[in-house]
Amino acid sequence: MFIFVLIVTIMLKAERQQIILNEVRRHNRVLLPDMADLVNVSVDTVRRDITELHRKKKLQKVHGGAISLGFHNYNYQGVQVYSKDEKSIICEKAISLLRDGQVILFTGGTTNMEMARLLPPNLKLTCFTPSLPVASQLLVKPNVEVIFIGGRVSKDSQITVGGSAIHMLSEISVDLCFLGTHSIDLSHGLTEFDWEIVQLKKSMIKASRKIVAPVISEKLNTIQRYKICDLEDIDTLITELDPKDSLLGYYRDKRFELL
Amino acid sequence: MFIFVLIVTIMLKAERQQIILNEVRRHNRVLLPDMADLVNVSVDTVRRDITELHRKKKLQKVHGGAISLGFHNYNYQGVQVYSKDEKSIICEKAISLLRDGQVILFTGGTTNMEMARLLPPNLKLTCFTPSLPVASQLLVKPNVEVIFIGGRVSKDSQITVGGSAIHMLSEISVDLCFLGTHSIDLSHGLTEFDWEIVQLKKSMIKASRKIVAPVISEKLNTIQRYKICDLEDIDTLITELDPKDSLLGYYRDKRFELL
DNA sequence: AAAAATATTGCAAAAAATTGCAAACCATGC
DNA sequence: GCATGGTTTGCAATTTTTTGCAATATTTTT
The missing domain is CATH 1.10.10.10 (Winged helix-like DNA-binding domain superfamily/Winged helix DNA-binding domain)
Structure with missing residues (x-):
């Protein structure tokens, strides 16, 4: 029945x-x-x-x-005037460094934002960042816990800066920091034009066990006013170029890894 | 037979x-x-x-x-056409409370976001917020200093929650807090369905001298699971309705201001 | 670059809405 | 009683809406 x-x-x-x-x-x-x-x-x-x-x-x-209507998602289509290829090559290399369970620190900048966007959805991470655009990209990744570093937000860069942010950074310690930068040079190291952001990045470096700098080749051998750190302070330099490329010449002599 | x-x-x-x-x-x-x-x-x-x-x-x-007419509350055709207008009416009233030099606390939610969007460009404010969407709206205002309340970001609401955010709130004191809420009821007060956000909002209330609650009339007389505060705890209630509207009946008996 | 997920489009079956119509019903007044 | 005009109700034909399906694009993910 x-x-x-x-x-x-x-x-x-x-x-x-x-x-x-x-x-x-x-x-x-x-x-x-x-x-x-x-x-x-x-x-x-x-x-x-x-x-x-x-x-x-x-x-x-x-x-x-x-x-929902209130849910703002940053679509920085406009920013992509940069050649998308170079950036995605760098991001791919950078993402290959990541492992499940790691705790990561992202600075701001278009490269970090693109990287956050390209994170594979299954990757389990805990991510700290002071950047609004990066945070909003990270938020759509189901397996990423996002922790925002609070403080006064700089209008230009949409990054929190200042004492509060630096204080919060002083209390954390992460596995890896993806350190975006405006300029990199053999003798001057990593430099930036905004004093406050430089202070912030210094704190980020202190808070991280390993520093990875994704750098588009355009930024190689350029200098800005304020110094973030020496080349010796970073552990890995990622560019879109072949490691054997002549442009990278003297960078190969340095102790860091070249991807 | x-x-x-x-x-x-x-x-x-x-x-x-x-x-x-x-x-x-x-x-x-x-x-x-x-x-x-x-x-x-x-x-x-x-x-x-x-x-x-x-x-x-x-x-x-x-x-x-x-x-039934009551059931679809904030859903149906006629209502939603006005929805944006209602919101702008509320925002206008809310913005009229602001003065140059004040320090403001914005919670999240669409109303606060809309309000941030509509802020007059000449208004000089210092704004604290734990909401990414609100922050990004505030950032385009030239005379507004934005301070983001850091912490773990809730994926659903794009708001920072948790101990870090609450701690940061414990260290500040602001003039005015625009407290968004999901539900408001005469006997149950202001309620919300997310426990963590309730905790955050409690801290925000403590950090503010004056509490203003912008509430679309749809939300009147609805109840959620967790309580933020009593009606007595807020100083001003803003709705899009005429203060003499019958819907507001018993709300008039309360001690707060009705706009 | 391939694979998986999601969107778009056209289509057809089922459900529901609309329309016109006629029968039934009601209230008047003659 | 009976005719008149108006309303209500059910029926049937037609139109519209809804919905799932499949074939095809497009986007996203690997």
């Missing part, structure tokens, strides 16, 4: 959209398949619902689901 | 509509065929009844049935 118990909860479209909207409001970010499961319809239908709610300005439709 | 018992209750139209209306109020939503079954008429008739009740604004007619 078979007993079929079929429980079909018929749901109105309006009701369904209400549930989706509540879920978005509550979690700020929902995935399409989750919603389809929740309200028991196909993903196509949920997609259509989300599209409709998007048209009505009740939420923001994004690839893979929806986010 | 068959016994047919046919009970036909002859029903007046008004009576029928009252039953439908009660059913809607009780269940928040009804399906058209169910109603036809309940009141023993064709679906066409019920449809006509619902259309009529919809015209009279007693319920909301939707495809396949009807939903």
Whole structure:
């Protein structure tokens, strides 16, 4: 004998959209398949619902689901005037250094932001950063815990600087620091044009066991006003060039690793 | 032997509509065929009844049935069109409270974000916030100094939470706090569904001399799981409604200011 | 560069809405 | 009683909406 118990909860479209909207409001970010499961319809239908709610300005439709209107995501498309290839090569090399469970420190800058964007979603990390754009990129990675270094935010760079940030850095110790920089030079080391950011980066160096500097070759052999550290202070230099490239000449004599 | 018992209750139209209306109020939503079954008429008739009740604004007619007006609160067509206007009305009132030189604390949420976006460019403020979206809006204001409250960032809300943030808050004291909230109720006060955010907001209240709560009327008389504070703890309640609006009834008896 | 996930589009079946219409019903007044 | 005009109700034909599916692009991830 078979007993079929079929429980079909018929749901109105309006009701369904209400549930989706509540879920978005509550979690700020929902995935399409989750919603389809929740309200028991196909993903196509949920997609259509989300599209409709998007048209009505009740939420923001994004690839893979929806986010609440208040949820700001930095899309620095404009910044990508840089050759994307060089940057992704560097990021790829940098990401290959990462292992599950590590605690990482990211400075600001477009390279670090791109790197955060390219992090594989399965990588489990704890990331500290004083950069708003970097943080917002990291936030969409499901397995990354983000800890923001607070303090006064510099308008230009969208990085927290100043005593409070430096104090917070003095209390942490991380495995790896990806140190973005504006200029690098054989004799002058790493330099920057903003005094406050230099102070911050000095603290970051102190807080990190290993320093990795991703540097686009354009920045090689340029100098800015203020010094962050010597070449000797960094452990790994990453460029998009072949390590045998002539541009890297004297850098090879240094003790750090060249990728 | 068959016994047919046919009970036909002859029903007046008004009576029928009252039953439908009660059913809607009780269940928040009804399906058209169910109603036809309940009141023993064709679906066409019920449809006509619902259309009529919809015209009279007693319920909301939707495809396949009807939903109660209270239920979809902040969802439905008419409401959401105004949603942005409501928010700007609130923001305008809130911004009118600000003076040059003040030190302000913004929580997260869409209202605070919108408010940050609408700040007049000439206003000179120092703003603390644990919210990434709010911070990024504040950053484009030339005369606003932004200080970010650091700590672990909650993925859902893009707000820093946890001990570090609370500690940082314990060291500051500001003039005004714009306290966003999910729900407000006469007897339950301000409530929220996320425990960590509640803790954070409690700290924010302690750090502020004056508490202003901008609340869209949709959120009035709703309750969430965890309590932030009593109504008595806030100094000003801002809604988009006219202070004489009946919805605000008992709120007028409270000691705080109503805008 | 390949693979996986997500979007888009067109389509068809089912459900629901609309429309026109006629029968039934009600209240008047003759 | 009976005719008149108005309302209500159910029915059927037609149109619209909703929904899932499949084939095809596009985006994201590996």
